[in-house]
Amino acid sequence: MKFNQFVIIGLGRFGSSIGRELMQLGYEVLGVDRDEEKVEEMSGVLTHAVVADATEENVLRSVGARNFDCGVVAIGDDIQASILATILLKELGVKKVVAKAVSELHGRVLERIGVDRIIYPERDMGIRVAHQLVSPNLLDYIELSKQYTIAELNVPDCLSGKSLSEVNPRGRFGCSIVAINKPKGIIIAPTASDVLAERDVMVVIGTNQQIESFQHSIGQ
Incomplete structure (x- = not known):
């Protein structure tokens, strides 16, 4: 509606x-x-x-x-x-x-x-800030349910220059990159051949555990 x-x-x-x-x-x-x-x-x-x-x-x-x-x-x-x-x-x-x-x-x-x-503005903001403090690549996230989340993640140096097929978040962690926000514009439903760059922002959807595993892997 x-x-x-x-x-x-x-x-x-x-x-x-x-x-x-x-x-x-x-x-x-x-x-x-x-x-x-x-x-x-x-x-x-x-x-x-x-x-x-x-x-x-x-x-x-x-x-x-x-x-x-x-x-x-x-x-x-x-x-x-x-x-x-x-x-x-x-x-x-x-x-x-x-x-x-x-x-x-x-x-x-x-x-x-x-x-x-x-x-719950105060509670929800506290949760967001806590997540951002412990996850340096996390910009923001939206809790779709108790299990599923959409997160915005900075592309770290270790992923810069890699295609989505190389990163393979779905195959390795079960989560999906549904959009890439680049300085020149946003790519909705990116393909396996799309390449990440250092200033890009990934929009990732998955369960809380899947996204946490992905964040942990790129935060090393």
């Missing part, structure tokens, strides 16, 4: 960051927050920004929340407000609801409410 309109409840650092990026990507964004200063700061950035209490059903109805494709509850300092706003968005029939959780318990409550996606 392609989403075109987003409503973001809570314009703190997390909510405003999402809003700015969505605007950069060309989407329409309504921001809602009780803090007048935050709303004023984002009023020239988002499509619309309003001062309102998103824990009141009549308020969400008045701003047309039910007409948005996706609702993001980015409230972090008030768990009760986060839960209430989430329930109201679900009851109003917003197609997809994403919510920030500040703890595992908060996340479990949101899950029971029926949130489509729960985000």
Whole structure:
């Protein structure tokens, strides 16, 4: 499903960051927050920004929340407000609801409410930083599930000048290089004859264990 309109409840650092990026990507964004200063700061950035209490059903109805494709509850300092706003968005029939959780318990409550996606910004960032600290070639990674991951890896000196058939990550480790980001552009679904260079970035998909084994082999 392609989403075109987003409503973001809570314009703190997390909510405003999402809003700015969505605007950069060309989407329409309504921001809602009780803090007048935050709303004023984002009023020239988002499509619309309003001062309102998103824990009141009549308020969400008045701003047309039910007409948005996706609702993001980015409230972090008030768990009760986060839960209430989430329930109201679900009851109003917003197609997809994403919510920030500040703890595992908060996340479990949101899950029971029926949130489509729960985000743990601090926890997830901590996990990413830890992986990057112990894996010098790792730029970023996305956890697709508890088992599968997509990782961005710098091409180290030991792989520079080698073709994918020589590297053979699928045959040796079970993971696949699905794209190569080169300074001149990205190669999607590279062939066995494509050659890696030192400044390239490999996009690798596989199980966590397969990718860890591949990282270990190129990190020696």
